[in-house]
Amino acid sequence: MATKQxxxxxxxxxxxxxxxxxxxxxxxxxxxxxxxAGKTVSMAEGIVRHKDKEYxxxxxPGTYSLFSNSTDEEVARNYIIFEKPDxxxxxxxxxxxxxxxxxxxxxxxxxxxxxxxINLIDEAKKRGIVVNEGLLMRELGVPVIKMSARNKxxxxxxxxxxxxxxxxxxxxxxxxFIYNEETERKLEQIEPEVRKLVGDEFPARWxxxxxxxxxxxxxxxxxxxxxQKEDKEWNSIEASQTNRLENF
Amino acid sequence: MELNRGITxxxxxxxxxxxxxxxxxxxxxxVVHSLYQKSQQLCERAVTFSKSKEDKRxxxxxxxxxxxxxxxxxxxxxxxxIFYLTIAGANxxxxxxxxxxxxxxxxxTMGFQAINAPDWLHGxxxxxxxxxxxxxxxxxxxxxxxxxxxxxxxxxxxxxPRVAFNMDRLFKKVGAHGKQSLTMAMGFGCNAxxxxxTRIIESPRERMLAILTNNFVPCNGRWGTLIVLASxxxxxxxxxxxxxxxxxxVIVGIVVFGIFVTFAVSWVLSKTAxxxxxxxxxxxxxxYRRPKIFxxxxxxxxxxxxxxxxxxxxxxxxxxILTWVFANIMVGDTSILMHAVNxxxxxxxxxxxxxxxxxxxxxxxxxxxxxxxxxLMGYLSTGSLIEVDNLTDLKQxxxxxxWTWLTALNVMLFSLxxxxxxxxxVNIYKETKSKKWTxxxxxxxxxIALLVTFSINQIxxxxxxx
Numbered sequence: 001m002a003t004k005q006x007x008x009x010x011x012x013x014x015x016x017x018x019x020x021x022x023x024x025x026x027x028x029x030x031x032x033x034x035x036x037a038g039k040t041v042s043m044a045e046g047i048v049r050h051k052d053k054e055y056x057x058x059x060x061p062g063t064y065s066l067f068s069n070s071t072d073e074e075v076a077r078n079y080i081i082f083e084k085p086d087x088x089x090x091x092x093x094x095x096x097x098x099x100x101x102x103x104x105x106x107x108x109x110x111x112x113x114x115x116x117x118i119n120l121i122d123e124a125k126k127r128g129i130v131v132n133e134g135l136l137m138r139e140l141g142v143p144v145i146k147m148s149a150r151n152k153x154x155x156x157x158x159x160x161x162x163x164x165x166x167x168x169x170x171x172x173x174x175x176x177f178i179y180n181e182e183t184e185r186k187l188e189q190i191e192p193e194v195r196k197l198v199g200d201e202f203p204a205r206w207x208x209x210x211x212x213x214x215x216x217x218x219x220x221x222x223x224x225x226x227x228q229k230e231d232k233e234w235n236s237i238e239a240s241q242t243n244r245l246e247n248f
Numbered sequence: 249m250e251l252n253r254g255i256t257x258x259x260x261x262x263x264x265x266x267x268x269x270x271x272x273x274x275x276x277x278x279v280v281h282s283l284y285q286k287s288q289q290l291c292e293r294a295v296t297f298s299k300s301k302e303d304k305r306x307x308x309x310x311x312x313x314x315x316x317x318x319x320x321x322x323x324x325x326x327x328x329x330i331f332y333l334t335i336a337g338a339n340x341x342x343x344x345x346x347x348x349x350x351x352x353x354x355x356x357t358m359g360f361q362a363i364n365a366p367d368w369l370h371g372x373x374x375x376x377x378x379x380x381x382x383x384x385x386x387x388x389x390x391x392x393x394x395x396x397x398x399x400x401x402x403x404x405x406x407x408x409p410r411v412a413f414n415m416d417r418l419f420k421k422v423g424a425h426g427k428q429s430l431t432m433a434m435g436f437g438c439n440a441x442x443x444x445x446t447r448i449i450e451s452p453r454e455r456m457l458a459i460l461t462n463n464f465v466p467c468n469g470r471w472g473t474l475i476v477l478a479s480x481x482x483x484x485x486x487x488x489x490x491x492x493x494x495x496x497x498v499i500v501g502i503v504v505f506g507i508f509v510t511f512a513v514s515w516v517l518s519k520t521a522x523x524x525x526x527x528x529x530x531x532x533x534x535x536y537r538r539p540k541i542f543x544x545x546x547x548x549x550x551x552x553x554x555x556x557x558x559x560x561x562x563x564x565x566x567x568x569i570l571t572w573v574f575a576n577i578m579v580g581d582t583s584i585l586m587h588a589v590n591x592x593x594x595x596x597x598x599x600x601x602x603x604x605x606x607x608x609x610x611x612x613x614x615x616x617x618x619x620x621x622x623x624l625m626g627y628l629s630t631g632s633l634i635e636v637d638n639l640t641d642l643k644q645x646x647x648x649x650x651w652t653w654l655t656a657l658n659v660m661l662f663s664l665x666x667x668x669x670x671x672x673x674v675n676i677y678k679e680t681k682s683k684k685w686t687x688x689x690x691x692x693x694x695x696i697a698l699l700v701t702f703s704i705n706q707i708x709x710x711x712x713x714x
Contacts, residue, residue, distance in 0.1 A: 211267035
């Protein structure tokens, strides 16, 4: 792999989990990233260099879920599904892991290349909360790292894990999430159809689930993107994105 | 990467139709539920709590305060205790203030006589302005000085989010958004502000429900009226602690009734004009905190009690003069005030009110705080001149006008249910940008207020309970 190639790392997480703190600490970009529930949601981007590689970090909007209830959630979801970052970091608040964890579960349904970052671990320690990351790692099937973005704890392990993940040294095997019988039965009917249509390009099981959920906007988006790709418009989009990056 | 050529819109559409056939509304719930359950199971095994007493305490308290069985009784009891403290505590200072102002009035009158001031001047200044405003102060200040700081302490402790949590289930049942419980809680402070706070509800349908029904919880401007009337008229046959207890229960009952109307109207609207299903959301419960007692009391007293009083006096003072003037300018053989009162009286009587009361509510459109002051001044400007040294005399003014407990109850209910104040209506128009919905926000409460007071009056008089 060429050293020049920039891998894309997306940061997902609930609001107020220190996602932007991590982003700023890693990229050194002192910029404020606001969450606006308006029409346009801007995502901050920045560059991190580690070892011989360059990574593009993308700070997704902070969301509690990825069900496309709001523009923020749709933007975050679309990025993970359509832009396919090489690695998605899911930042969780160690002090309220139970509430945070379901976002990680949702991301794991969408992409296997996930690193779960348990942030605010120092704050959790202060409050007497102990997290068994080994167990989470086994249960989720992806790397789980304890860290504190504010005090720059766990950064080197995180960067090394990213490095090994993009090199393919870590075998991720997310444990598939099983729903109740009725839902699984319906999924069995829809999933092969979806796979026929989208191939391995998009996570078929997840899309099938969203369709059953009544999320029609997603399929329309997929249709649009795939037709775009066929029309070779993709290149121009990619080009415009590179242009935008150079402004940083 | 080469994709399947020949993908057509057709195949997408077919897939969509198939999925729609299988899709059910319970599926989303099942998906969300499963995810949360999995999170919970994982955390139960992966997270251990070693020492934090605070979190454990919060959890234990939440188990009680938001319990399906104990949540509501505790809520009502807390509200009851606050009103009990307010009514019991306000009695003595109110009487002291009233006798102080009565004592001062004698000297004022003597002063006016000493300088040979004309009767009308004495009338405007002392009988209109002075009496009106000082009674407002002696009647409204003590209860508010107790109620607002006590309520603020409960708020600081972190109890109000739990109230919202308890209410959430009910709001969902009536087809409204759970966040409406938060905007409703805000309405207890100020409906105009609460209308702005409905912005936290994303769905326009559910937001409209929250806006239209917000008025059914009493705001700062109406607490005063409710507390004063309840303590003067309810449980008249009882004395001491028992009397206070019953008066508090009546106010709690009024508040509960207001919340009930909120649910009923939300339910009817969500089945008719504003059809739809409630959306999901996450409500974060903050940990309980020991309130900074001194800070809270000072801030609540200054910001709320004092502000409400100043507002009442500011509008009441000119209104007092105006009322007195109108009561003394004759058109034909009756005053302007009496023309208006007589015009409104027949209709008001069917509601168990009288012309003065209805006029006070109409003139009180700009702010609910001034309804009681205007009413008092209206009565005073026509009634016989009596010495007012304590609250019993105040009650006597009402009694002289033929008030009974039924009148007081109907005034309280009308105050609770009637149209929102001017500021709130302006905010509703700004937020909805719709004349139609603003008009609805005026008409729905007003019609309910008329209907409820009318029914109660008819039933009570028919059975001869008064």
